[in-house]
Amino acid sequence: MTKEKKMVITIPREELMSPGHLACQGCGASLAMRLALKALGQKTAVCIPACCWAVIDGPFPYSSLDIPIYHCAFETAASSASGVKAGLEMVGETETTVLAWAGDGGTFDIGIQALSAAAERNEDIIYACYDNEAYMNTGIQRSSATPLGAWTTTTPVKHYKKERKKDIIGIMAAHEIPYIATASVAYPEDLVRKFKKAREIKGTRFIHIYAPCPVGWKSQPEDSIKLAKLAVQTGYFPLFEIEDGENWTLNFKVKERKPISEYLKLQGRFRHLKEEEIAIIQKEVDTKWEKTLKKCGL
Amino acid sequence: MKKVIMGNHALSYGAMLSRSQVIAAYPITPQTQVVELLSEMCADGTLEAKFIKVESEHSAMAACLGASLAGARAFTATSAQGLALMHEMLHWASGGRMPVVLGNINRAMAPGWSIWSDQNDSLSERDTGWIQFYCSSNQEVLDSVIQAFKVSEKLMIPSMIILDAFSLSHTYEVVEIPEQEKVDGYLPPFKPPFRLTTEEPHAFGGLTSPDHYMELRYKLQKDMEKVPALVDETGREYEKIFGRRLSQVDDYRCDDAELILVTSGTAGYTARVAVDELREKGIKAGNLRIRLFRPFPFEKVRQIVSSAPKVAVLDRNISYGHHGIFYQEVKSALYGQTAKPTVFGFIAGLGGRDITKDHFKEIVEYALSKDKAEEEIVWIGVKK
Numbered sequence: 001m002t003k004e005k006k007m008v009i010t011i012p013r014e015e016l017m018s019p020g021h022l023a024c025q026g027c028g029a030s031l032a033m034r035l036a037l038k039a040l041g042q043k044t045a046v047c048i049p050a051c052c053w054a055v056i057d058g059p060f061p062y063s064s065l066d067i068p069i070y071h072c073a074f075e076t077a078a079s080s081a082s083g084v085k086a087g088l089e090m091v092g093e094t095e096t097t098v099l100a101w102a103g104d105g106g107t108f109d110i111g112i113q114a115l116s117a118a119a120e121r122n123e124d125i126i127y128a129c130y131d132n133e134a135y136m137n138t139g140i141q142r143s144s145a146t147p148l149g150a151w152t153t154t155t156p157v158k159h160y161k162k163e164r165k166k167d168i169i170g171i172m173a174a175h176e177i178p179y180i181a182t183a184s185v186a187y188p189e190d191l192v193r194k195f196k197k198a199r200e201i202k203g204t205r206f207i208h209i210y211a212p213c214p215v216g217w218k219s220q221p222e223d224s225i226k227l228a229k230l231a232v233q234t235g236y237f238p239l240f241e242i243e244d245g246e247n248w249t250l251n252f253k254v255k256e257r258k259p260i261s262e263y264l265k266l267q268g269r270f271r272h273l274k275e276e277e278i279a280i281i282q283k284e285v286d287t288k289w290e291k292t293l294k295k296c297g298l
Numbered sequence: 299m300k301k302v303i304m305g306n307h308a309l310s311y312g313a314m315l316s317r318s319q320v321i322a323a324y325p326i327t328p329q330t331q332v333v334e335l336l337s338e339m340c341a342d343g344t345l346e347a348k349f350i351k352v353e354s355e356h357s358a359m360a361a362c363l364g365a366s367l368a369g370a371r372a373f374t375a376t377s378a379q380g381l382a383l384m385h386e387m388l389h390w391a392s393g394g395r396m397p398v399v400l401g402n403i404n405r406a407m408a409p410g411w412s413i414w415s416d417q418n419d420s421l422s423e424r425d426t427g428w429i430q431f432y433c434s435s436n437q438e439v440l441d442s443v444i445q446a447f448k449v450s451e452k453l454m455i456p457s458m459i460i461l462d463a464f465s466l467s468h469t470y471e472v473v474e475i476p477e478q479e480k481v482d483g484y485l486p487p488f489k490p491p492f493r494l495t496t497e498e499p500h501a502f503g504g505l506t507s508p509d510h511y512m513e514l515r516y517k518l519q520k521d522m523e524k525v526p527a528l529v530d531e532t533g534r535e536y537e538k539i540f541g542r543r544l545s546q547v548d549d550y551r552c553d554d555a556e557l558i559l560v561t562s563g564t565a566g567y568t569a570r571v572a573v574d575e576l577r578e579k580g581i582k583a584g585n586l587r588i589r590l591f592r593p594f595p596f597e598k599v600r601q602i603v604s605s606a607p608k609v610a611v612l613d614r615n616i617s618y619g620h621h622g623i624f625y626q627e628v629k630s631a632l633y634g635q636t637a638k639p640t641v642f643g644f645i646a647g648l649g650g651r652d653i654t655k656d657h658f659k660e661i662v663e664y665a666l667s668k669d670k671a672e673e674e675i676v677w678i679g680v681k682k
Contacts, residue, residue, distance in 0.1 A: 043496050047364065060510055063501035068494045070367055071503035072360065073390055079357035083322060083364025083372070084494060086348040090319040090370040096496055114360070117353035 010189050012038045021064035023056045026221025028211030028228065029130040030056055031185045033065075033101065036128060036209075039195030042067060044097045045088065047081045049111065050074035051103030052137045052213075053130070075110040077102040078118035081125040097126060097199055104131040104145035108166050119175035122203045126195075129168070129206070132213035140216040149281050151269045152216070160272060164284065169242070172206045176245030179205040182237065185212070186228030190239055190251055197241075210237045218268020230263040235289035240296060250296040260285050299475045305466040306331035308436040308473055309375055309401040309459065312443025314345045315481040316399070318373040319488075320365035322350035322358045324380060327413045328463045329403045332375040355380035359387035359398070366396040367502060369493040371447065375401035377463065378419040379408060385423065388456075392427025392518060394503050397450035397457070397488075399443060400428075404563065404614075405463045406649040414650020415463035417563070417615035421591075421623045427518055429457040429525055430592040432562040434548075436471040438589075441536065444476070445544050448485050448532050453521045462614075463650065465564045476540050484539050522593045529590055546595035548587040549602050551577065555584030557665055558603050558639075560611040560628055562588045565653045569612070572658035583662055588624065596631045603628070604637035610665045612658075612678075614647040621674045642671045646678035653678075 016037035023030035029052050037044065045068045048054055054071055058064045072080035081100035088096050102111055107129035115127060134152045135141040142152040144166040155161040172180050179201045183191040191209070198205040210231055212224040219227060231237035232252055239252040260282045264270040273281070303311070309332045313321065321340065323333040339345040348365075352358045355376050362372035376384060381402050391398050402420050406412035420430060431446060433439045439461050446457035461467055492500060506514065526546050533544035550570050552558055559569045566587035576583040586602050588595065603609045613622025620626060625643030632638060642665045647653040657678050664676060 045368075045494055045496060055505055057501060057504060059505040059507055060501070063499075063504065065501070066499055068496060068499040069501040069504070070364065070494055071501065071505075072364070073386055075356065076360035076387070079322075079352060079360035080364040082350055082352075082357075083320065083361030083366075084368050085364075086320045086322075086350055086361070087365030087368025087370035087372070088495075090348060090365070091368060091493075093368075093495060113353060114357045117357060120353075121351065 011192050014038060016042060016066045018064045021056050022058055024215050026214040026224040028185045028224055029053060029132060032130045032209045032211050035188050035191050036195045039192040040097050040199055043095055044099055045084055046099045046101050047072045047077050047084060048101050049077040049106045051106050053101060074106055075114055077106055077111050078127055079114040082118050082123045085124055100125055100127040102129055104129060104133060105135045105143045108145045108168055109143050119177050119204045124202055126198050126205045128209060130209045130211040132211045132216060134216050136213045136216040148284060149270055149273050149277060157272045169208060173242050173245050178203040178244055180242040182208045182239050184210040184228045184232055184239060186225045219266055223266050227266055233258045234260050234263045236263060236285050238292050248295040250298060300472055301475050302470050303436060303473050304468055304470050305436045305439050305461050307335050308439035309443060310335035311475055312440040313373040314339050315476060315478060316444050316447045316485055318347050319370035320348050320372045322352050322361035323374045324352055324355045324358050326377045326380040328405060328467045329375050329377040332401055355383045356387060359384045362398045363391055363396045366398050367494045369490055371488040372398045377403040378405035381419045388423055388426040388428060391456040395454035397454050399446045399450060399457050401459045403463050403467045404460055412649045415465060416648045420460045421615045424592055429455055431459050431589055432591055433461045434564050434566045434587060436473045440473055441542055441544055444481055444485055445532055445536055449528050451488050453524060455521055462564045480539050525593050526595050546590040547598045548589055550585040552584035552586055552602050554582055555606045556582040557608045557610060557662055558584045558586050558606045559658060560586045560609060562624060565612055568653055568655055569658050572655040576662055594627050599628060599631045600635060603639055606639050608665050609639045610642045610644060610661050613645050616645055640670055643674055644676045644678050651679060
């Protein structure tokens with residue numbers, strides 16, 4: 001008799017995000033929020049700065065989330081969340097998880113000063129960055145999270161992005177905060193597990209979520225999950241955790257990485273790249289992957 | 299209990315007695331002693347509050363607003379460049395109706411670097427929807443913090459307590475420190491009608507279409523218009539408990555004055571010395587010190603200056619391409635009124651240059667010798 005394999009459902013059924021939100025088709029950021037809130041539960045207050053989510057939530061007087069939301073200024077996700085946490089503690093609400101939920105622009109660029117300061121103070125907040133690799137809410141302008149080779153409206157094809165994506169994980173790891181993780185909407189069990197784990201840890205926790213954006217990436221909405229999977233399978237966006245700034249764990253061991261070209265060719269933002277340019281990107285991914293493996297002790 | 303304290307510490311005591319629950323601040327000269335004392339108070343338990351030591355004034359205000367939205371009483375203090383860096387968040391505070399109280403030490407804006415006093419920092423923020431109180435003594439600084447929390451929390455509009463750099467911030471004066479019990483009787487705990495809580499989830503500050511935005515601003519203005527009466531009401535209540543009245547303006551020998559010197563901040567006290575000396579020489583001078591600048595105390599100003607034939611406004615600030623800012627405001631208060639005193643505008647003391655009683659005598663002499671203002675700005679003590 002063959003042994004029966006039972007599937008265990010680890011993602012809570014409870015929904016804290018309603019339909020009727022304003023996200024585009026195939027939006028990774030909206031799926032990320034839905035999953036994150038399933039993990040964190042209703043005793044969560046969120047600070048959302050200027051980013052796609054400032055719109056996705058829905059216009060006044062509506063909201064698609066069943067948790068309290070503070071729509072804060074662009075560069076203040078971390079500082080606002082610090083204040084909310086302190087304020088809630090002073091009024092006796094010590095159990096509420098305070099979540100800062102920002103895009104890559106609000107994290108890698110304009111919000112990095114406040115984020116670094118909050119991490120240095122080890123504020124008791126979860127900071128989640130959903131990374132769609134450009135200023136998508138304002139119409140696809142490059143951010144420091146935009147990858148090498150990508151087209152955006154401010155890095156036109158004739159002058160596509162020549163710089164590497166900023167190493168936000170390296171920056172956050174240097175702060176030696178208790179918990180850092182990367183997560184992807186294509187791996188919901190992993191994402192939910194990480195948010196659940198983060199919820200139980202005190203201090204600053206940083207979760208970097210890969211969030212496809214069909215509009216900005218010139219990809220098909222139905223390819224969002226496929227792209228998110230490929231990002232992991234090519235080693236472009238490895239899934240790992242860092243505890244106390246130094247203990248790295250690779251969560252998804254890719255035995256044979258797929259070539260980066262498979263990932264790039266599904267996205268119009270890379271359409272202009274020639275073979276030799278793709279080879280450069282491949283080399284970049286390889287180097288980074290090796291570094292990650294080394295840090296994870298593999 | 300009486301204590302000899304500096305103006306900056308008067309702010310700290312005011313914040314402590316108001317039982318501030320969250321303080322977030324960043325150091326800047328000449329504000330530092332405000333937050334140094336508060337951090338000591340937080341550390342030794344004199345004040346039960348969380349002190350968030352942020353990396354910038356922008357984050358200081360952002361953290362205060364987060365705390366305020368969560369339902370905690372929040373306080374911060376800054377000066378000049380720091381206040382300018384906060385600018386975006388000042389709009390956020392009033393627009394989001396978060397009644398934070400901020401102490402601002404009036405310091406001139408760079409460049410060139412100056413740590414000395416003038417009012418261009420706070421007056422650049424006059425249209426951000428904050429209540430502004432300009433103080434002229436350390437006692438008034440302390441009392442104003444307590445009153446400001448009361449006014450702000452009643453109307454859900456933030457307040458700025460403003461004092462001159464050095465001539466008040468670092469000057470030691472005798473200050474009556476009120477008893478905590480009495481302050482608690484005057485200022486009840488902060489209980490906002492809505493707050494950020496999982497017990498009753500709301501979205502604050504979300505995308506607001508043209509269908510709704512204007513009404514939110516209309517309501518802010520309507521509540522701003524309630525401030526002058528509330529300042530008088532809470533000021534009288536303050537007098538009953540503490541023996542000191544807090545008003546929109548403070549007038550001195552204005553009743554029969556031929557010329558009223560309009561001032562703000564510490565220059566008011568200097569003006570009074572000049573007024574007394576001029577009176578001894580038979581010149582009927584008076585002084586109107588404007589304490590509440592935003593919202594502007596139109597009625598009070600009209601009531602007091604209308605009886606005088608001449609008014610001389612002293613500005614320690616300038617709106618480049620226009621005039622001194624208090625001068626503009628006083629003129630606008632008198633426009634279309636039946637009684638129209640001749641109003642003169644003087645600018646002095648920028649970047650911390652002293653304003654002395656002799657300057658006021660010069661101002662009085664000028665104003666009494668002219669039938670009308672020949673120029674919109676009369677510069678006092680400028681090396682041309």
